[in-house]
Amino acid sequence: MPTDFDLSIPQIVLAALAASVLVVAVLAGSSSSAALSPYNDDWDGASDFRALASERGEVVLAHETGAYDSGAADGTVAFVLSPDSGYASSELVGVSRFVRNGGTLVVASDSDSHANELLGVLGASARLDGRPLRDPRSNYRTPAMPVASRVPNASLRAGSFAGLRTGASDAADSVTLNHGTAVEPNGATVVYNTSGYAYLDADRNGRLGPSENLTSAPVVTAERLGAGRVVVVSDSSAFIDAMVEEGRNRAFVAALLSGHDRVLLDYSHAAGLPPLVVALLVVRESAWLTLAAGVAVVGILGVWSRRPDLLSAATATLSRQWQRASGGGIVGGFNGEIGERSEGPAVGIRPTRDQLVAHLERRHPDWDPERVERVAAALHRRRDR
Structure with missing residues (x-):
């Protein structure tokens, strides 16, 4: 089954961040x-x-x-x-x-x-x-x-x-x-x-x-x-x-x-x-834990081989959650709001200038109308490129 593995910049950043955290965790744990x-x-x-x-x-x-x-x-x-x-x-x-x-x-x-x-x-x-x-x-x-x-x-x-x-x-x-x-x-x-x-x-x-x-x-x-x-x-x-x-x-x-x-x-x-070394020793010394770890790895590989699209979906979900947690930028925040109000995903949505203005007014009530219009116009031009 064909799968689209194209990743957006936020998804790539999230993947890089996850990889960095994993590397740091392994180094710290070992x-x-x-x-x-x-x-x-x-x-x-x-x-x-x-x-x-x-x-x-x-x-x-x-x-x-x-x-x-x-x-x-x-x-x-x-x-x-x-x-x-x-x-x-x-x-x-x-x-x-x-x-x-x-x-x-x-x-x-x-x-x-x-x-x-x-x-x-x-x-x-x-x-x-x-x-x-x-x-x-x-x-x-x-x-x-x-x-x-x-x-x-x-x-x-x-x-x-x-x-x-x-x-x-x-x-x-x-x-x-x-x-x-x-x-x-x-x-x-x-x-x-x-x-x-x-x-x-x-x-x-x-x-x-x-x-x-x-x-x-x-x-x-x-x-x-x-x-x-x-x-x-x-x-x-x-x-x-x-x-x-x-x-x-x-x-x-x-x-x-x-x-x-x-x-x-x-x-x-x-x-x-280190804790990771102790964990490995505990698993190695226990036949049941070794068996459970092996079954878990085989299970994950089996699911991924049958449904590789799950990886893409999981990455997209994590990306959206990361955007919301970190602010995600103005356009990212707009897509998050649209996604919450609609049944489909927000990826690829092109907001109109009026929608951008309304979003900016909700998100930055302290901005004056001139600034809201100026930022909305800049964002709209960027999305049209």
Whole structure:
């Protein structure tokens, strides 16, 4: 059936506006400005970290802890970066099962609240101190960014026990923190230490006080837990783009990823995943939602293939509504009024000069008769061209 797809200028403008809104919505829904977000390309995002992880194998973005049970624990490393809230008891069951079945869990934070709560419930020994760590001697640009060195013969593999694979990248020499804290090992293996000139800034004044002592502070520990292990890093900022670009931290991240075929990024208790990404994950994880989405797409394509004229009609309707909402211009407004009073569409109607005068008088009662006549004459001449 032949269809007239000729579009008027308002329809073209409307289509362009709709396309722009769609593009902006997709971009906004698929990106994030949250710190440590894998979809944030700014300095405080973790897009470089996600890219490094994808080079190692499958990357799983977890918006809920059920993802820990979605694959084999052995050969998987999971990252929890600065959780904003505590894990519920039911959620901790899955995380604990993941570690004890052979998974590696990396917990990174400069705070001692929710991260320590997670470590305690899991049964790990290490704890985060929470006080700012500074090192005036060994640092990157400022004492608030200590450079910690690997302890000789220490390994992120926590003793390289059975079931955990080692590799050359486990020999990252150092790691740089960015306003981090220290780790209290409590029996866990210390893998990275600051120099002996570091101190915990208890009063947070940026200076070594009389009650603050110089010490070599642990910043990374590893310990065995069941068949798996837990690695604690005293600063989640070690994983942001600005820090991963720094050579030492890239090697450190590579060391954590080494020997694993699957990487799970746990954002179940932290901002970072854009709404569109979460929506896609929810649909993908639900067989019923996936089926419903597929049926909807097939249905829309089927209707359009049988009735392509519906697209033209819908576009014309939206165009008229847009004209009315935005004012639509004087002639557009006139056609809208004619369309409302008549049974047929207003497209193509050529108003007479008297009709234009009457319309202008109704729409602009504050105009004097001379101005109304002048504008009506100009519009009538334009319509006759």
